[in-house]
Amino acid sequence: MKTSIGIKNENLVKVAEVLIQTLADEFVLYTKTKKAHWNVEGADFYNKHLFFEMQYEQLDQIIDQLAERIRMLGHYAPATLREYLGLTHLSEHHLESNDSLTYMKELLSDHESIIIHLRENIENFAVEFHDAGTSDYITGLLETHEKMAWMLRSHLK
Template sequence: MKTNIGISEKNRKEVSDILGKLLADEFVLYTKTLRAHWNLEGHDFHTKHVFFEEHYDAIKLFTDSVAERIRKIGHYAPGTLKEFLNLTNLSEKYDGDNTSHDYTVALLKDHDSIIQYIRENLSKVGEDCKDVGSEDFLTGLMQEHEEMAWMLRATVAK
């Protein structure tokens, strides 16, 4: 059945495209956080192993919520690795060591990138596309990433 939620098809498509890129970013970040959890080495292994697990569990939920938001506005979510790699603003490449410091710095950079992407698109989604529901959703998700970034930043602060 046709989606009739008071937002034009053109605007829903534009929001869906923004959300699709965000979904790809979330999935890449989820994968990179899993890598950190799996491959971490060092004196703080146990603490950081648990820390990264908490983060990838949260990011998994973010990923699902973004995909569901795309469906709520009447579009299909990208769902293949190839699509995610074509859409993401992040790099899947990791050049650091298997230390908590290197993983934390890399993951923090990705969270900051996602926060910036969301912030750059808030007014487009809410004002230009007239989708205040998605704007509100994105604001909440941005706040979640800001909290995670704060936690990561605090662990590498000097």
């Protein structure tokens, strides 16, 4: 059944495309954060193991909400690793070290990349695509990533 929520179909398609790429970014970041949780080593292991767990749990909620937002707009959310890797603008790296600082630097970089991507699209959603709901949703998501990035950045001082 066609989605009829006061937004032109071509605008729904454009919004969904951005949200789908964002979903891929979130899933890749989730996976990288889970890797940090599983593999971190060092004197600060226990604290960082718990810290990374807190962050990947937040990302898990973000992924679910974002996929549901895509569905609310009448589109399907991708759900395969192949799709995510083809859509994301993040990259996977083989880290040389499993210490918490190495993981935190990479995860911080990814959060900042997502923040920039979200910030670039907030106005487009509201003004160009006439979707204030997604603009508002993305603003909240941006703030969540800003807080997560702040937490990572604070560990790096």
